[in-house]
Amino acid sequence: MAYDKFTILKSTAVPLPIENVDTDQIIPARFLKATERVGFGDNLFRDWRYNTDGTPKTDFVLNNPTYKGKILLGGKNFGSGSSREHAAWAIYDYGFRAVVSSFFADIFRGNCLNIGVLPVQISPAFLENIFTEVHKNPETEIEIDLKAQTITLLATGEKESFDISSYKKDNMMNGFDDIDYLQNMKSEIQEFAAQLPI
Amino acid sequence: MSKTLFDKVWDGHVVRKIEGGPDVLFIDRHLIHEVTSPVAFLGLKSRGIKVLYPERTFATADHNTPTINQHLPVEDPLSANQLKALESNSNEYGISHWGLGHQKNGIVHVVGPEYGITQPGATIVCGDSHTSTHGAFGAIAFGIGTSEVEMVLATQCIMQPKPQKMRINITGSLGYGVTPKDVALFIISQLTTSGATGYFVEYAGKVFEEMTMEGRMTVCNLSIEMGARGGMIAPDETTINYVKGREFSPSADGEAWDKALAYYKTLKTDDDAVFDKEYTFDGSLIEPMITYGTNPGMGIGISKDIPDAGSVEGGVSTYEKSLNYMGFHEGDHMIGKPIDYVFIGSCTNGRIEDFRAFASIVKGRKKADNVTAWLVPGSHIVEAKIKEEGLLDIFTEAGFVLRQPGCSACLAMNDDKIPAGKYAVSTSNRNFEGRQGPGSRTLLASPLVAAAAAVTGKVTDPRELL
Ligand code: SF4
Numbered sequence: 001m002a003y004d005k006f007t008i009l010k011s012t013a014v015p016l017p018i019e020n021v022d023t024d025q026i027i028p029a030r031f032l033k034a035t036e037r038v039g040f041g042d043n044l045f046r047d048w049r050y051n052t053d054g055t056p057k058t059d060f061v062l063n064n065p066t067y068k069g070k071i072l073l074g075g076k077n078f079g080s081g082s083s084r085e086h087a088a089w090a091i092y093d094y095g096f097r098a099v100v101s102s103f104f105a106d107i108f109r110g111n112c113l114n115i116g117v118l119p120v121q122i123s124p125a126f127l128e129n130i131f132t133e134v135h136k137n138p139e140t141e142i143e144i145d146l147k148a149q150t151i152t153l154l155a156t157g158e159k160e161s162f163d164i165s166s167y168k169k170d171n172m173m174n175g176f177d178d179i180d181y182l183q184n185m186k187s188e189i190q191e192f193a194a195q196l197p198i
Numbered sequence: 199m200s201k202t203l204f205d206k207v208w209d210g211h212v213v214r215k216i217e218g219g220p221d222v223l224f225i226d227r228h229l230i231h232e233v234t235s236p237v238a239f240l241g242l243k244s245r246g247i248k249v250l251y252p253e254r255t256f257a258t259a260d261h262n263t264p265t266i267n268q269h270l271p272v273e274d275p276l277s278a279n280q281l282k283a284l285e286s287n288s289n290e291y292g293i294s295h296w297g298l299g300h301q302k303n304g305i306v307h308v309v310g311p312e313y314g315i316t317q318p319g320a321t322i323v324c325g326d327s328h329t330s331t332h333g334a335f336g337a338i339a340f341g342i343g344t345s346e347v348e349m350v351l352a353t354q355c356i357m358q359p360k361p362q363k364m365r366i367n368i369t370g371s372l373g374y375g376v377t378p379k380d381v382a383l384f385i386i387s388q389l390t391t392s393g394a395t396g397y398f399v400e401y402a403g404k405v406f407e408e409m410t411m412e413g414r415m416t417v418c419n420l421s422i423e424m425g426a427r428g429g430m431i432a433p434d435e436t437t438i439n440y441v442k443g444r445e446f447s448p449s450a451d452g453e454a455w456d457k458a459l460a461y462y463k464t465l466k467t468d469d470d471a472v473f474d475k476e477y478t479f480d481g482s483l484i485e486p487m488i489t490y491g492t493n494p495g496m497g498i499g500i501s502k503d504i505p506d507a508g509s510v511e512g513g514v515s516t517y518e519k520s521l522n523y524m525g526f527h528e529g530d531h532m533i534g535k536p537i538d539y540v541f542i543g544s545c546t547n548g549r550i551e552d553f554r555a556f557a558s559i560v561k562g563r564k565k566a567d568n569v570t571a572w573l574v575p576g577s578h579i580v581e582a583k584i585k586e587e588g589l590l591d592i593f594t595e596a597g598f599v600l601r602q603p604g605c606s607a608c609l610a611m612n613d614d615k616i617p618a619g620k621y622a623v624s625t626s627n628r629n630f631e632g633r634q635g636p637g638s639r640t641l642l643a644s645p646l647v648a649a650a651a652a653v654t655g656k657v658t659d660p661r662e663l664l
Pocket of ligand 1: 260261305306307326327328544545546604605608609626627
């Protein structure tokens, strides 16, 4: 599925300073019943965001109009648990293009990269500083430059670089996905399959 | 160069290495279910491509199926729609489909091994994180997202950077009443839920050598809960005896089997191979385990008290949020805590051995009045064995009802939801907030601990009842 190209993202951020946020929180299982990829943003963080009667929980950050933007700031070990790609879809569909944390769970990170959400892993100290600045001033902007692989807290000028494989970076900058690549090596795949032991 | 078991299987499946990027990995066997596949098929359709090797993909309905009255039409229209999509997509692309009511139907990670789809030294993926279960056979097996499901359907490959390697050795022998589930919960409590992120784990040592295939599956199943992509155990006689003669195994006599056997025999870590990280624990020190918090790393020996925030890794506010959700406090005893529900089932503990263990405690006793119990076999084969072996009579006499196969309360997508605020001792794999239903409170444990809770109505050390 095609997604928007990612180059430079300059945005305010939504802070969620909780550790081990698992994908069951990002999108609970009962909202996985769709057979199409639509509407998942409405149920992003459903049980933290809404009471059982459907009214918004005012103390949850997504319901606080002070905080907005295309960057989600998460605590350590973000995206653990279930492999559901729906978690990444919900984040994208809600309007986030990047998640910043000091540590990501593997499958979640891969899912994000496959659908056009950039996972930016930074040091715990830098993450702490960003949380502090954003809490102090919600208008604080953060700049993520994918080409340069840097993230800058504009209020203080503090900057860090982050890792991404050159292959995935290329994909994200061009809006490509892996199937385009794999489709082009079909005969190589078929030859390979023919010589396997089982 | 010396190689680990993981290296041998991985390297043997790399079709191409991309400079500065992931490896293109060939996938031998692909399992799909109704929840994470529909959007992948939509993708195929919109690109106008076919499934490259339909005979390498197997479909079963499990996540979203009812566990009673499976002969009736599924009531929830959204669930029914997903089941229909799985069936029509499978038919359209020539994939074997084991839908609701089919005799081979069951939880994807239970039926895969039962029918020999799971093979030593194979690469296996599925859009479900507990695909790691199949690592018990010395396979590289891991969960993938829906985009990757589409990739495998289209090209039988996915693109993955090669993970780092970890070995976890458990020496000695397990104590009385200590099961593979306890071993896994113990390891996760030591490593935390992110302790193995970026790694693929090999389990080694006497404890695993002595384990049955069912037990090894339980351990490998839970690898994902410490962040690992997967876990694996080198195949041995136990493995080969299990695999031999199953429907999708290489035919048990003749050339195909000899060739497979020769391959299986190569599947072990060389003596001088090096791991990026290694842990060793003494198996004789492991107790029956139980979790008290909202991730599987928050587990303790059942006789222990809930630790202070200061003594656990991670932020204090996250810890407090978790205990608050559970309605527990630092220093609480776990033993004696009243419970409301017991769930035995899931791809973690929904196999025949698990029901035998459960029966060993409930036999001759009665279900506690304050407990609602859901006994959900992992497949029709498990269900049939429960009946054949007389376990059903034991359950019925003790006041329990057996349901029909499916994921059930493991993820509570169907009607099997634990109500808000209620406590469930559960043999599944995740105790996240709301995992078993909005507001549900889950205590993860072994089938023995679940059985002890089911007959006493509270958290009880199973060793007292064995
Ligand atoms: S039982 Fe639970 S973990 Fe296993 S396949 Fe079903 S939902 Fe996934």
